[in-house]
Amino acid sequence: MNKLNLWEEIKQIKEAGFPPEGLNKLELYAELFNERRLLYQRFSPAEQHGCSTGGSTHVIATLLAGAEVAASGYVEGSFPDFKTELQSAKKQIETIKNWALKQGVWIDNPEKYLNNQVGDIIAEGGEAKVYDGGTNVIKSIGLDYFIQPVYALDRISLHNAYFPETRLKVIGFGENDGELKIIVEQPYIIGRAVTNQEIEYFLQQLGFHLHNPKNWTYYTSDIYLSDMHDENIVKSKSGTFFVLDCDIRLNAPFLKTNGTRNLTTDIILRPR
Numbered sequence: 001m002n003k004l005n006l007w008e009e010i011k012q013i014k015e016a017g018f019p020p021e022g023l024n025k026l027e028l029y030a031e032l033f034n035e036r037r038l039l040y041q042r043f044s045p046a047e048q049h050g051c052s053t054g055g056s057t058h059v060i061a062t063l064l065a066g067a068e069v070a071a072s073g074y075v076e077g078s079f080p081d082f083k084t085e086l087q088s089a090k091k092q093i094e095t096i097k098n099w100a101l102k103q104g105v106w107i108d109n110p111e112k113y114l115n116n117q118v119g120d121i122i123a124e125g126g127e128a129k130v131y132d133g134g135t136n137v138i139k140s141i142g143l144d145y146f147i148q149p150v151y152a153l154d155r156i157s158l159h160n161a162y163f164p165e166t167r168l169k170v171i172g173f174g175e176n177d178g179e180l181k182i183i184v185e186q187p188y189i190i191g192r193a194v195t196n197q198e199i200e201y202f203l204q205q206l207g208f209h210l211h212n213p214k215n216w217t218y219y220t221s222d223i224y225l226s227d228m229h230d231e232n233i234v235k236s237k238s239g240t241f242f243v244l245d246c247d248i249r250l251n252a253p254f255l256k257t258n259g260t261r262n263l264t265t266d267i268i269l270r271p272r
Helices: 003-015 020-034 045-052 056-072 082-103 110-117 149-162 196-205
Strands: 038-040 106-108 121-124 128-133 136-141 169-176 179-187 209-212 217-219 223-226 233-235 241-243 247-250 267-269
Touching (some): 003 020, 003 056, 003 082, 003 267, 020 045, 020 056, 020 082, 045 149, 056 169, 082 169, 082 179, 106 110, 110 128, 110 169, 110 179, 136 169, 149 247, 196 209, 196 233, 196 241
Parallel strands (some): 106 169
Antiparallel strands (some): 121 128, 169 179, 233 241
C-alpha cells in the first residue's frame, strides 16, 4: 500500500457508501496507523502517537480528512480564496458525517443530547461547550478557529502529543445548526490559576518562544501555539502545569511565525 492506493481505496469506500466491509477496512487502516506500520508523514512519530491516543474514531476521521485533501490536489495554506477553503471544508465534513452515520458515532443535535445525558454546561468558550462528566469533562468543539476539519483534527493529535496529561479522546461527531461538532472527553483537572509570567516560563522550558502576548501566541519551527491564557491552563499543588485548552497547529510558513512544517499527505507503509 502506498500513498496513491491508500487514498484511492478510501475514495472507493466512500463512493460505495461506507459498506460494512469498507468500515472494516478503515478499522484495519487505523490498526496499522496505531502500530506505526502506516506512517502518516504529516506528523512526527510523537505526533502520530498523539493522534492514536485520540482513539480509533479520531484516527479514521484524520485519514478521511487527509484523503479529501490529497484528492483536491492543492497545497494547504495556498488557497486562491476563502471560497476554495470553504469548498474543501464542505467535502471533508460530508465524508466524515457519512462515515460517522454508518459507524454509529454520529450524534444528532449533540448539545441537546449532552444536556440530557451528561448535564448542564459548566464552561463555554469561543469554540467549545464543556459538560461535567464526573472524572472526565465532555466537550463539544466547533470549527470556528479552523474552518477545515483537517486542522481541527490535527489540533487534537498535537494537543495529545505535547500535553498528554490532558489527552483529548474523540467519542463522536455531530451537528448543531449546520455546524460540525467534534465530541471529545478529557480528564477533569483541578488546579489553581496561573499568571502570564508562569505560562511564559512553562512554555520556554518546552522550547517555545513568545510571539505575540496580545493573543498569547508562542511558537517553535514545528508548532504554532495560541490562546495560552490563564483560563486555559492550571497548576496543581505539586507544581505541574495542565493545559486544558489551546489553539495548536503545525507551524507551516503561511502562519507567518517562523514555521517550517510541510503539510504533506504522504503515507509510507512499513513491512512487517
